[in-house]
Amino acid sequence: MKVVKIAEGIHMLTVNMENILFEGMWEIGNGVTLNSYLVKGEKIALIDGVIGWDGVPETLYDRLKEIEVDPKDIDYIIINHMEPDHSGWIESFKKLNADFQIICSDKAARLVTSFYGNEDKIRIVKEGDELDLGQGKKLTFHPTPNVHWPDTMLTYEVQTKTLFSCDMYGAFGRMGDHVFDDQLTESEVDFFEMEGIRYYSNVMTTFSPAIRKAIEKTEELDVNIIAPGHGPVYRTNPRKIIDDYARYSRYAQGAGKREITILWGSMYGMTKKAVDFAKEVLEREGIRYNLLEMPIESDSEMIAKIFKAAGIIIAAPTYEYKLFPPIASALEEVGRKRITGKAAFRFGSYGWSGGAEKELKEIHDRNNMKWDFIESVEFEGAPKEGDLKKIEAGILELIKRMEDRVVE
Numbered sequence: 001m002k003v004v005k006i007a008e009g010i011h012m013l014t015v016n017m018e019n020i021l022f023e024g025m026w027e028i029g030n031g032v033t034l035n036s037y038l039v040k041g042e043k044i045a046l047i048d049g050v051i052g053w054d055g056v057p058e059t060l061y062d063r064l065k066e067i068e069v070d071p072k073d074i075d076y077i078i079i080n081h082m083e084p085d086h087s088g089w090i091e092s093f094k095k096l097n098a099d100f101q102i103i104c105s106d107k108a109a110r111l112v113t114s115f116y117g118n119e120d121k122i123r124i125v126k127e128g129d130e131l132d133l134g135q136g137k138k139l140t141f142h143p144t145p146n147v148h149w150p151d152t153m154l155t156y157e158v159q160t161k162t163l164f165s166c167d168m169y170g171a172f173g174r175m176g177d178h179v180f181d182d183q184l185t186e187s188e189v190d191f192f193e194m195e196g197i198r199y200y201s202n203v204m205t206t207f208s209p210a211i212r213k214a215i216e217k218t219e220e221l222d223v224n225i226i227a228p229g230h231g232p233v234y235r236t237n238p239r240k241i242i243d244d245y246a247r248y249s250r251y252a253q254g255a256g257k258r259e260i261t262i263l264w265g266s267m268y269g270m271t272k273k274a275v276d277f278a279k280e281v282l283e284r285e286g287i288r289y290n291l292l293e294m295p296i297e298s299d300s301e302m303i304a305k306i307f308k309a310a311g312i313i314i315a316a317p318t319y320e321y322k323l324f325p326p327i328a329s330a331l332e333e334v335g336r337k338r339i340t341g342k343a344a345f346r347f348g349s350y351g352w353s354g355g356a357e358k359e360l361k362e363i364h365d366r367n368n369m370k371w372d373f374i375e376s377v378e379f380e381g382a383p384k385e386g387d388l389k390k391i392e393a394g395i396l397e398l399i400k401r402m403e404d405r406v407v408e
């Protein structure tokens with residue numbers, strides 16, 4: 001954990017978390033940061049604590065000494081969002097400091113009480129409410145329901161025009177010495193683009209309508225610095241992450257980068273022969289592609305690569321009268337995440353019976369995915385020359401339909 005000054009009277013406390021399953025399910029090989037912020041006027045507010053894993057609160061208390069803050073001096077804990085990656089600190093903190101107030105939205109208040117008790121310490125805030133910390137530091141509060149959970153709000157510091165955005169504008173990915181947007185190297189910018197997409201697609205995409213409203217709310221505020229709960233701080237060009245999030249919200253509705261993601265699985269290599277052929281066609285056409293071999297890929301990677309591509313190829317055989325199960329379960333997850341409107345094309349092998357196509361349609365319709373499917377190509381056993389010709393035609397049509405959806 002380290003402490004970084006982000007503006008006069010405002011410090012970030014940030015820690016890299018490694019080897020965890022985020023939300024208990026997402027493999028995040030590149031880790032994630034948890035960021036807390038301390039705002040100091042005459043009174044002191046801590047915005048978004050950090051989760052209480054592995055002695056992290058104790059490390060945090062030690063680091064506070066570096067900026068001459070004793071945990072007992074903290075007057076307010078601002079809970080922008082109750083999910084325990086931001087609020088898990090409370091349990092430990094209240095053993096050290098009996099005299100603090102929790103500031104949160106009405107919906108968070110219920111959750112705080114059910115998770116930690118503390119009913120007597122809670123002050124509920126609503127849109128535009130203010131908290132004057134003295135010495136020019138004033139916080140205002142702006143609920144943004146369903147920017148992840150229904151309880152979420154943004155906190156804004158008026159003097160420095162800093163927006164504490166919690167999950168909004170966040171990204172997976174560990175941070176090294178560079179924590180500000182203007183310090184990131186080109187490869188770090190690319191890293192946080194990739195990890196931002198993975199974070200958004202894994203955690204936030206279901207809530208894209210609420211995210212669009214939160215972007216509007218951000219635009220209403222005069223923001224100089226965006227300080228999220230995960231990932232870098234944007235102090236030079238906050239517009240970049242606002243625009244990135246606007247773009248990601250479009251990826252949730254069918255837009256994507258000019259690339260095709262091939263979601264594939266094969267029992268005995270027959271469908272794989274057609275996948276190899278599809279790769280040749282895409283290379284010949286100069287189209288970037290991502291390969292997701294299921295069930296080998298993690299769900300985190302699978303969701304991210306489908307989310308970010310404008311075109312999807314599903315290559316999967318029939319298995320026991322249905323769609324190859326690892327592909328079926330991947331598509332169910334994509335449907336649950338409400339990733340809609342992609343241009344898509346499926347091909348696959350069958351042996352003694354078909355059935356994959358029927359289940360694909362069931363999954364698609366059940367989840368109201370609204371994908372734009374080109375007619376599928378199914379082949380008995382290995383793909384023959386005629387089958388490959390049809391697959392090539394399907395891919396060329398997919399490339400055409402993808403073009404209208406491209407947003408880089």
Ligand code: FEO
Pocket residue numbers: 081083085086148149166167229230
């Ligand atoms: Fe970073 Fe929804 O918690």
